[in-house]
Amino acid sequence: MKTIIEPFRIKSVEPIPFNTRAQRELILAKAHFNPFLVHSNDVMIDLLTDSGTSAMSSNQWAGIMSGDESYAGSPSFYHFEEAVINITSMPFVIPTHQGRAAEKILFTLVGGQGKYILSNTLFDTTRANIEYSGATGIDLLCKEGLHPTVPAPFKGNIDLDKLQNHIDQLGAGNIPLVILTITNNSGGGQPVSMHNIRETSKICKSHGIPLFIDACRFAENSYFIKMREPGYENTPVEVIAKEIFTYAQGCTMSAKKDAFANIGGFLALHDAELAKAARNLLIVTEGFPTYGGLAGRDLEAIAIGLREVMDEHYLKYRIRSMDYLTNKLKSHHVPVMQPAGGHAVYLDAKSFAAHLPVEQYPGQALSCELYVAGGIRCCEIGSLMFGKYDENHQLIPAQLELVRLAIPRRVYTQSHIDYVAEVVCEVFDQRQSLRGMKILEEPAVLRHFTAKLDYI
Numbered sequence: 001m002k003t004i005i006e007p008f009r010i011k012s013v014e015p016i017p018f019n020t021r022a023q024r025e026l027i028l029a030k031a032h033f034n035p036f037l038v039h040s041n042d043v044m045i046d047l048l049t050d051s052g053t054s055a056m057s058s059n060q061w062a063g064i065m066s067g068d069e070s071y072a073g074s075p076s077f078y079h080f081e082e083a084v085i086n087i088t089s090m091p092f093v094i095p096t097h098q099g100r101a102a103e104k105i106l107f108t109l110v111g112g113q114g115k116y117i118l119s120n121t122l123f124d125t126t127r128a129n130i131e132y133s134g135a136t137g138i139d140l141l142c143k144e145g146l147h148p149t150v151p152a153p154f155k156g157n158i159d160l161d162k163l164q165n166h167i168d169q170l171g172a173g174n175i176p177l178v179i180l181t182i183t184n185n186s187g188g189g190q191p192v193s194m195h196n197i198r199e200t201s202k203i204c205k206s207h208g209i210p211l212f213i214d215a216c217r218f219a220e221n222s223y224f225i226k227m228r229e230p231g232y233e234n235t236p237v238e239v240i241a242k243e244i245f246t247y248a249q250g251c252t253m254s255a256k257k258d259a260f261a262n263i264g265g266f267l268a269l270h271d272a273e274l275a276k277a278a279r280n281l282l283i284v285t286e287g288f289p290t291y292g293g294l295a296g297r298d299l300e301a302i303a304i305g306l307r308e309v310m311d312e313h314y315l316k317y318r319i320r321s322m323d324y325l326t327n328k329l330k331s332h333h334v335p336v337m338q339p340a341g342g343h344a345v346y347l348d349a350k351s352f353a354a355h356l357p358v359e360q361y362p363g364q365a366l367s368c369e370l371y372v373a374g375g376i377r378c379c380e381i382g383s384l385m386f387g388k389y390d391e392n393h394q395l396i397p398a399q400l401e402l403v404r405l406a407i408p409r410r411v412y413t414q415s416h417i418d419y420v421a422e423v424v425c426e427v428f429d430q431r432q433s434l435r436g437m438k439i440l441e442e443p444a445v446l447r448h449f450t451a452k453l454d455y456i
Contacts, residue, residue: 004320007313008410011058017041024372032452033368033437035377044375045412045420047405050343052098052256052263054409057308060260060301067297072288076296076303080266083303087218087238088245090268092275094282095292095299099216099254100125102267104132105281106212106252109274110176111135118166118178120158121145121186124385126179126214128446135176138166139399142196145187146399148348151338153228154193156184156221158200172207179252181214182221182244186381188402189217189322189341191224194232194243201247210249210271216257218244220342223315238310250274257343259305260409264298318342321407321417328421334428343406347424349382350401353434358383358397360436360456366403366427369434374423379404384439385448 019027019042031037035048046053056064068074081093096102103126111117111133122130122137130137140162144152158180167175180200182192204211222240225232232240245251249271255264269275279289286293308314322340329336335351349363356362363380370376379385382401390396405420427434441452 004317006410006413007311007317008057016044018044019375021372024375028368028371032440033364033454034448034451035367035371035379036449038371038377042375043371043377045377045416047344047376047378047407047420049379050257050406050408051254052261053411054256054260054262055411056260056262056301057304057410059308060304063300063304064297067295067300069296072290074290074296074299076299077290079303080299083306084266084268087241087306088215088248088251088268089242090245090250090270092269092272092278094267094269094275094278094289095294096265096267096282096286097293098256098263099214099252099265100129101286101293102252102254102265103129105278105285106250106267107133107135108281109277114174116166116170116175118158118163118175120156120180120192121184122179123181123185123214124446124448126181127386132445139186140166141184141187141399145184145190148188148337148346148400148402149335149351153339154191154196154224156182156187156190156192157196158192160196160199160203163200163203167203167207167209172209175207175209177210177212177250178204179212179214180248181216183217183224183342185216185343186386187400188337188346189344189404190337191221191228191342193229194225194240195229197244197247211247213245213248213251215245215251215253217343218253219258219309219315220318223312223319224342226312227319237312237315241310255302255305258309259302260308261298261302261305264294264302266292318409324414325405325407325417325421328418329424332421332425332428334424337402343409345405345407346381347403347405348401349380349403352403352428353431355432356434356436358387358401359395360438361453362434362436363401363403364437364453365434368437369427370403370423373427374419376405376420376423379406380448384451 337346363382386398
């Protein structure tokens with residue numbers, strides 16, 4: 001049987017707010033044309049992020065009720081610790097309130113002026129924490145990843161030749177770690193192959209550089225390896241995941257993604273001295289080492305979610321859902337990232353709004369129009385998020401101009417996704433009416449979250 005059904009039953013529902021186009025035009029203007037500033041009760045279909053927006057399972061809600069809130073030594077922490085060690089085999093597990101807190105601790109300790117962090121592609125908060133420490137983040141995405149609409153099985157890979165060349169040029173002593181983001185969020189949710197992870201590890205080891213994994217979507221990446229990489233087609237996803245972590249000396253994770261949790265994250269390490277320093281910093285910024293800024297109930301939810309995400313029936317449904325929306329858009333000739341990523345569908349805004357130069361932020365223009373046209377909130381991943389300025393304050397564009405439709409886990413049904421496809425296709429048919437945008441006000445760091453814009 002070819003039909004894939006949702007591998008769960010729905011036990012609780014939440015009403016969707018409805019509003020008109022005229023209302024949404026006013027709402028967006030009031031939010032300074034930034035979807036992040038739109039109130040969620042003014043959004044019909046919220047695809048802004050898959051972070052913390054999942055529907056938790058009945059077992060997770062049961063775990064919420066059994067969570068122990070002791071300040072120190074809570075059994076909920078030890079359940080959480082056991083679940084992380086079971087997957088990563090890393091003995092030092094440091095809970096944080098979310099992934100960026102783990103990044104903040106890690107890069108505060110290993111970053112600094114004159115240091116370089118190499119990656120396949122750094123996401124926004126990872127790059128921000130690297131740069132805040134004074135270090136420089138460098139993306140070394142493989143060539144295939146630079147062409148959104150050209151299919152390739154592992155477009156999230158790091159370019160191994162560029163990795164070796166950068167180590168030779170910058171000096172291994174100036175590179176405290178290399179980090180692979182799996183799946184590659186900024187690169188279209190594309191997976192990284194086991195071969196690429198293994199070869200990256202070999203290069204790093206030959207130069208004494210630790211390899212870290214940004215593990216937010218490790219289970220989705222593992223399922224892609226099972227689907228696409230020869231030799232793994234009969235290997236359980238859990239076994240694949242465990243192999244991935246054998247090649248790394250540490251990892252960070254936002255548990256708000258592949259652990260289904262609404263909050264939480266962790267830093268896991270093999271290095272006892274680094275773990276000691278991280279725990280000391282954790283106490284200053286997050287909390288005691290056995291809760292790290294989280295309630296015991298959240299630790300329980302994460303521990304359960306880390307087990308549930310290995311369910312291959314769920315992962316098959318999850319990845320197929322992305323394929324479904326991608327194929328509907330492709331059939332209408334909408335320029336969309338191919339093949340589909342693991343957690344989101346990415347529109348190629350540069351091709352979608354080809355009449356707009358990158359200096360007019362085509363991705364942001366498209367994001368705004370999707371909200372006005374259909375109440376769909378999504379996220380620009382392009383030159384608003386990642387663009388820099390040169391010494392003359394001219395925009396240095398991002399590598400890609402994408403719009404991410406991030407699908408929350410276990411939240412929306414097929415009819416919701418059909419509606420999204422319909423709205424995107426309607427906007428595509430009228431794409432020449434998309435108007436360029438300008439920034440009126442922006443912060444120095446992570447500007448896309450709070451920037452104020454307007455149409456040119």
